[in-house]
Amino acid sequence: MKVIASRANPSPSLWLPGLLLCSLLALIAVQSGLVPFPAAGATIERPETIIVPPRSFSSRLAGEFVRDRVPVDAPMATIERDRPIEIMKFQVGVFDYARCVADGACEAAAPRRKADGDVPVTGVNFNDAKDYARWLSAQTGETWRLPTVEEWAFAAGSRLVDHALGIETDSANPAERWIATYEREAALGAAASAKPEPRGAFGENELGVADLGGSVWEWTATCDGRTTLGIDGGVLTHIESCGVRILEGRHRAPMSAFIRDGRSGGCSVGTPPDNLGFRLVRERPWYAPLAELARRITG
Amino acid sequence: MENENKKLSRRALLAGVAFAGVVGTVIAATPVVAEEAEVTTGPAPDLSQLTHEKIELVAPPYVHAHEQATTAAPKVVEFTLMIEEKEMVIDDLGTTVQAMTYNGSVPGPLMVVHEGDYVELTLVNPASNMLQHNIDFHSATGALGGGGLTLVNPGEQVKLRFKATRAGVFVYHCAPGGPMIPWHVVSGMNGAIMVLPRDGLKDGKGNPLKYDHIFYIGEQDYYIPRDREGNFKSYESAGDGYEDMLAVMKTLTPTHVVFNGAAGALTGEHAMKAKVGETVLIVHSQANRDTRPHLIGGHGDYVWDTGKFRNPPQVDLETWFIAGGSAGAALYKFLEPGVYAYVNHNLIEAVELGATAHFTVEGTWDDDLMTQVQPPTPIE
Ligand SMILES: [Cu+2]
Numbered sequence: 001m002k003v004i005a006s007r008a009n010p011s012p013s014l015w016l017p018g019l020l021l022c023s024l025l026a027l028i029a030v031q032s033g034l035v036p037f038p039a040a041g042a043t044i045e046r047p048e049t050i051i052v053p054p055r056s057f058s059s060r061l062a063g064e065f066v067r068d069r070v071p072v073d074a075p076m077a078t079i080e081r082d083r084p085i086e087i088m089k090f091q092v093g094v095f096d097y098a099r100c101v102a103d104g105a106c107e108a109a110a111p112r113r114k115a116d117g118d119v120p121v122t123g124v125n126f127n128d129a130k131d132y133a134r135w136l137s138a139q140t141g142e143t144w145r146l147p148t149v150e151e152w153a154f155a156a157g158s159r160l161v162d163h164a165l166g167i168e169t170d171s172a173n174p175a176e177r178w179i180a181t182y183e184r185e186a187a188l189g190a191a192a193s194a195k196p197e198p199r200g201a202f203g204e205n206e207l208g209v210a211d212l213g214g215s216v217w218e219w220t221a222t223c224d225g226r227t228t229l230g231i232d233g234g235v236l237t238h239i240e241s242c243g244v245r246i247l248e249g250r251h252r253a254p255m256s257a258f259i260r261d262g263r264s265g266g267c268s269v270g271t272p273p274d275n276l277g278f279r280l281v282r283e284r285p286w287y288a289p290l291a292e293l294a295r296r297i298t299g
Numbered sequence: 300m301e302n303e304n305k306k307l308s309r310r311a312l313l314a315g316v317a318f319a320g321v322v323g324t325v326i327a328a329t330p331v332v333a334e335e336a337e338v339t340t341g342p343a344p345d346l347s348q349l350t351h352e353k354i355e356l357v358a359p360p361y362v363h364a365h366e367q368a369t370t371a372a373p374k375v376v377e378f379t380l381m382i383e384e385k386e387m388v389i390d391d392l393g394t395t396v397q398a399m400t401y402n403g404s405v406p407g408p409l410m411v412v413h414e415g416d417y418v419e420l421t422l423v424n425p426a427s428n429m430l431q432h433n434i435d436f437h438s439a440t441g442a443l444g445g446g447g448l449t450l451v452n453p454g455e456q457v458k459l460r461f462k463a464t465r466a467g468v469f470v471y472h473c474a475p476g477g478p479m480i481p482w483h484v485v486s487g488m489n490g491a492i493m494v495l496p497r498d499g500l501k502d503g504k505g506n507p508l509k510y511d512h513i514f515y516i517g518e519q520d521y522y523i524p525r526d527r528e529g530n531f532k533s534y535e536s537a538g539d540g541y542e543d544m545l546a547v548m549k550t551l552t553p554t555h556v557v558f559n560g561a562a563g564a565l566t567g568e569h570a571m572k573a574k575v576g577e578t579v580l581i582v583h584s585q586a587n588r589d590t591r592p593h594l595i596g597g598h599g600d601y602v603w604d605t606g607k608f609r610n611p612p613q614v615d616l617e618t619w620f621i622a623g624g625s626a627g628a629a630l631y632k633f634l635e636p637g638v639y640a641y642v643n644h645n646l647i648e649a650v651e652l653g654a655t656a657h658f659t660v661e662g663t664w665d666d667d668l669m670t671q672v673q674p675p676t677p678i679e
Contacts, residue, residue, distance in 0.1 A: 069674050113392055114530060173664040174671070175636035182638045182659060186567030194391055226675055237677045263650075271567060274391075 044139045047096070048089040049282060050208045052155050056080045059153035060163055062246050063225035063254075067233070070171040073164035075233070079150060087147060087155045088279040090199040090210050091120035091218065097132060105135035110260045113275060115196040120216045122196050122275035126245045126257035129219045129278040136280065143283035149222040151281060152248045159205045159212035163252045185271035188251050194274040217249035217262070217273035224254040247273055346375055346417065353377045356408035359490075359559055360514040360571060360656075362582075365411040367509055368499030373415040375460070380407060380420060382451075384428045384537060387487070389521055389555055390562040390653060396521055397537035398487040398560070399432065399473065405560030406517025407471070407490025409582060413497045414466040419458065420445075426454035429536060431475050432483065436461060437625070438469035438492050446474040463494040467607035468626035472586045481548060481587065485522055486537060487560060489586035491515065491626045496608050500580075500630070502601060503611030508630055510580035514571050516592075516656060518585045518643065519560060520553035553588070555653050556643060562653030565641075575636050575662020584626035590654075592629065593618040593644035596637065599629040618644045635669065636662040 060074040095118065100106035111123035124132075129146055136144045153160050165180050194215055202214030224244035228236040247253040247262075253273045255262055262272040285291075352374050357363050380401045387398040387405065401407030412418055418439075424432055431452050435444035439461035442448045449457050473488035474480045500508040523531045524543035531554070534540035547554065559565050573579055578600075583592050599616035606627045613619070621627040633639075643654035 066674055172666070173636060175660070175664055178638050179636070179659050179661060186570070228676065239677055
């Protein structure tokens with residue numbers, strides 16, 4: 001990680017040939033309110049990020065799907081992504097989060113499992129993650145936000161877990177799917193450590209993104225919802241439910257936005273996420289294509 | 300080694316060496332009950348004609364093989380309980396308790412005999428333990444349920460025989476005297492015995508009742524001390540945590556209420572299994588504290604809430620009450636497939652403190668009993 005002054009600085013390689021262009025663009029951006037102006041005098045460690053280059057990938061759609069009155073696996077979508085994404089290499093850490101709390105911009109985390117050292121922050125809800133993104137954006141003069149489920153899958157690469165049950169269940173017997181889901185989640189939950197581990201402990205994927213599918217699940221911006229499909233697979237109805245957001249990790253988990261501890265019990269028989277955390281993506285500035293063009297020209 | 304010194308101190312204490320402090324309190328209370336060992340049991344029965352049968356106990360929620368009804372003559376049924384003091388993890392946070400156990404499990408195993416049988420129990424307190432223990436059978440008559448005849452120091456064993464004269468499910472627990480009694484019980488030292496009527500269970504109208512599976516669920520309340528930051532504390536030995544735990548116990552507010560010794564011990568990969576059309580007998584004991592089992596999505600077809608089989612069972616129950624210090628039994632035939640939660644229906648205890656178990660039940664869905672007439676659909 002490198003320490004930077006908080007002023008927006010799209011690419012160091014632009015300094016010499018692109019100085020004029022960059023300054024001009026930044027000035028326009030700030031004055032037109034397109035990028036937030038950094039807090040005066042603030043200095044922050046810029047989170048280490050990974051740029052995931054464009055590619056085609058597959059991801060299941062989010063939410064619940066019903067076809068012919070029977071719950072089914074979410075349809076698999078093939079997505080041609082033509083733009084890169086810049087995502088935090090690691091989940092947001094306890095020390096990073098503590099600075100937001102110290103600034104009065106974030107509420108204190110409420111981790112269920114205490115862990116020492118540079119571990120991901122846990123015990124945070126969706127709103128905490130949003131507050132942190134707002135604070136980090138203000139501190140860096142950049143735009144940080146939660147990824148969508150699709151963006152998370154894009155960055156997760158081979159670490160993406162296919163959530164499909166992959167079984168044809170009897171439409172006359174709703175219990176088959178409940179039991180299959182229960183047993184699969186139980187097996188997933190029993191496989192690994194539930195404790196937050198120091199960042200990096202769960203390794204990197206082929207893109208360099210760390211700790212995917214470890215003991216900390218990650219909030220996404222994607223709302224839960226229910227989609228009714230016709231026999232032909234076309235969408236009949238879709239209802240979005242944004243009080244519930246999707247967490248990604250070892251399994252996909254819908255969770256009410258205010259929950260900091262996803263424990264289960266009683267009537268809810270699924271296996272809950274062990275710990276709730278997050279990582280952010282940096283919004284591509286509107287001038288990014290220009291900057292990339294400039295970079296290409298200047299070699 | 301610090302730990303070994305402590306062990307030696309306790310041994311020395313057990314041998315009568317004067318000792319002060321926490322551990323002194325722990326042991327000093329025991330002679331009160333030891334005096335009860337003078338109780339006599341009357342003329343010894345002539346058991347030479349009876350068959351002796353040795354039973355290998357199995358860990359809960361499972362139960363050793365047994366006949367549900369028998370035409371055989373009463374037997375002497377021999378069991379052995381090994382007392383094991385050990386650290387156990389009781390929740391998914393890794394919270395530990397220095398548990399005191401019969402046969403290494405919380406609860407101890409369920410023993411099954413028939414009314415009129417003799418229970419012959421060998422209670423072993425291995426030298427690796429630190430504390431005195433005994434056993435009080437609520438199904439036995441006299442000598443504090445056998446507690447007065449069974450107090451054993453580490454390195455000792457004792458054999459008790461009692462006649463099972465009353466049919467039902469009954470708690471057994473450690474009761475080594477004074478403040479040791481609740482402390483041992485809430486450290487896990489309890490279990491249950493089932494004394495079946497010789498002609499089996501009846502529905503209250505004389506018709507026999509049978510079960511395909513039996514599950515034994517022991518509910519355990521734990522009182523784990525916390526540090527200043529609110530985190531659960533762990534201790535090197537039971538004695539080290541005694542005074543802190545006693546303070547929590549006196550609040551009467553458990554930190555954990557769990558089935559089978561730990562939160563989640565009967566869920567996920569450890570969920571109990573049955574099939575549609577099968578009948579299960581669920582034996583539920585709570586040695587210390589009232590509880591109210593409930594099967595979410597099912598019922599109690601026949602319930603002996605006080606656990607005693609000469610009383611007619613209650614039928615069609617939604618939730619049943621089991622008084623602290625007793626065991627109850629509920630018979631239920633699964634009619635629909637699915638995942639069922641079996642809970643203490645104080646739902647705060649079920650969800651927040653751990654008292655939840657699951658059944659996964661496979662079979663054919665019965666649309667007549669329930670159907671989703673309209674799946675979730677946008678409001679018209
Ligand atoms: Cu004991």
